[in-house]
Amino acid sequence: MAILIFNRLSHSDVPYEQWLKDLDEDLYLFTDKKQETGFTGYTQVHAFENYDTNNAVEFMALELYEQVPYSTVIATAERDILRAAKLREFLGIEGQSWESALAFRDKVKMKTLLSRANIKVPAFAMLETAVDLYKFIKQHGYPVVVKPVDGMGSRNTAILKNREETIEYLSQGLASNLIVEEFIEGEMYHIDGLVLGGKFIHCWPSKYFNDCLAFHDGKYLGSYLLAPQNPLTERLRNEVISILQILPTPANTTFHAEIFHTPQDELITCEIACRTGGSRIIEEYRQAFDVDLTKLSVQAQCGLKTDVSERFLQREGPKTQFGFIGLPPKHGVFQGAPTWQELPHWVTEYNVLAKPGQSFTGAHTSVDYVLTLVVKGNTEQQVVQRIQDIAEFLENKMVWD
Template sequence: MSARPVLLFVDGWPLSFCHHVIRRDDVDLVLLRFSSQRALFSEDYLDATAHLPAFWVRDDAPLAEEVERYHAMTRRTGLRPTYFCNPSEPAQEIAHAFARRAGLPHLTERQVRWVRNKAAMKDRFRELGLATAAHRTVSTTAEVREFARSHGWPVVVKPVDSFACIDTFLVRDERDLARLDLSPARSWMVEEHVGGQEWEACALVLGGEVLDVWPSAMPARPLSIVDGAINANISLGSGEGPDVDLRDLVQRVVTGMGLDHGYLHMEFFVDRGRVLVGEVGLRLAGCEIPANHGHAYGFDVFAATLDVYLGRRPDLTYRWRRCVGDLLLPLPGSGRVRHITREEELLAMPGVIAAVVRHGRGDVVTSRRMSHNSAGYVHVAGQTAEEVERRMRHVLDRYRIEIEPVGPPAAVAP
């Protein structure tokens, strides 16, 4: 048996946190992977993690049978995890169901529903005395129309298990409604469109206690982002933030949902002094939001996050405070990259402290309607959110990407 903590880690989502965890040498890992998410794994990544034991959950087998296979594997390897971490939003249900059956720390079915099903989530907010948008589950456009007539246009329509704005739409009027396609294969909801300023908050939780909260500003709302607005989040280590007691707000959610530990990400609105809670997830925030907090406060955010999943109180000693944001570089279409701004060019721009460009000349890329659609990202620093946003827009003005269509293969002469 290992003398180090052994962690069952849900693998596959391309987060910086995942890369941090697999490089740690003070914890033994067993990777949990799901066959249904095979497309998330590049061959390079599989090669880089080939030295780590990995258990693949088969899609076509009963979960109880897969847990028995998992236990047989841990007996063979001598690595028997006692800790569990799932950083992925779409894997919440299956990952925690697996952990429950494997005897590992987990969310209950009801807790998974609260942090995953957005209709049940908002119902729970109301039970806790928190304001949130009016909403209802729907299955037809007629039900959406009925809701809009009661609550006013525009409305927001989304799957109850959506994330990253995938299949989420702002429906402005009857004309937009006519273009809406509610697939019966999914469960849908409609909610009122909330005005005011939208904010984000991330927190670390241990033993049911909120250890600290880090607010973020968004230059544009997620639903505007998928329609082409600036795609960025700015961690507010300095400067003005929302006029809200964030620790108290997040603690009310944590206590009310009985959440014991983990990384919590929440979105909320402040409209004329009124706070409305939007959504909450007990998993890593998307894009590079966690890294923003590390850069903004001067601490190892990924090490601190791993600590709470290992039952340790993290070191939250901050070395500085500033504003740092992640700006996602636009990927405006699908095809072959003919030209893209290089990382060294981005790093030479004012305020840019880190840059990652995922594609190069000749790569074939696919653009999707989702909030993390991008060709890469930069981290931009400044003393205020306004300064960071100005520098981000300077980057966007100078960033260039050219994509040419990829045509069908040429016909071969007989």
């Protein structure tokens, strides 16, 4: 038998061939052309341009099945969740179903299921015509948020604060597959964790720096883990457990939830995804808990026994506090950034993603970065201060034309 893997992540984060070496099965990788470097030791590697929207990916996957009837389909990124589920459904392969994938990818379906179960979500509606938007604004007032039903990375998300912005937005023509929501005043938290064998295993909440739309203003995005004694830690964990029990959650999956905490002390669910959080959440979790969430999920989906420590199973907190940030590109030509040796000892991971001479026109999603880093500290407050300090240092040291 064989395993088909859909991939759009870097090899350093997802060395599938190492994770699955005990299976001794053929591995077929369909990956984004931008991420093909490093993937060696596979039976076949197919790299695609325009991977996210390239429907030849699914067609060639079906052709491959005629030659090699693979038994498992793996997807670790948001864009591949529906793609993999559709193939499983058509081919009769076990794994996350189409119904489950839709519940996590379709924001209207997700919020409908949650609201019916008395989980607080923003007021929302499908947005197909200007009439829908007009009715929603009349009922809920400004501001409102408009975004794709199956969006990710805050791409093509707009906040409309008044009539003038609404007219300008509508003048460009409405895209298809949109949702409109009320704007929630509050601080945003993300909660990341793992389900294995149909059982909730672990999760931990973090608080965002800035917000997921801060890239529009050229601001960095980041987050830091909450301390065990933070009064929101247990509340957020319990809220996510309730959400996972309501939705058709896959038997083996990571998850990434985003929840608002309002000035009125309410928790309002923004959304949840059945995959590991983006940016450096995966590395932050590795360092804080000595666990690779994606690795365990992939191994479980492929039938391997997962090696999970007793400390992790007991849902204990991080061994110390961690946080991460990603700095977005500016409008201009990147010329350089500080070296690892110039950074403080409490920076535990540092990745410069841009190359000298590379041109940018700003950030287009919340995860468009020129560099990322992870920091550690003894307390939440120390991590927050260190992130602020290192962000200011890097802003002053990076060179742009």
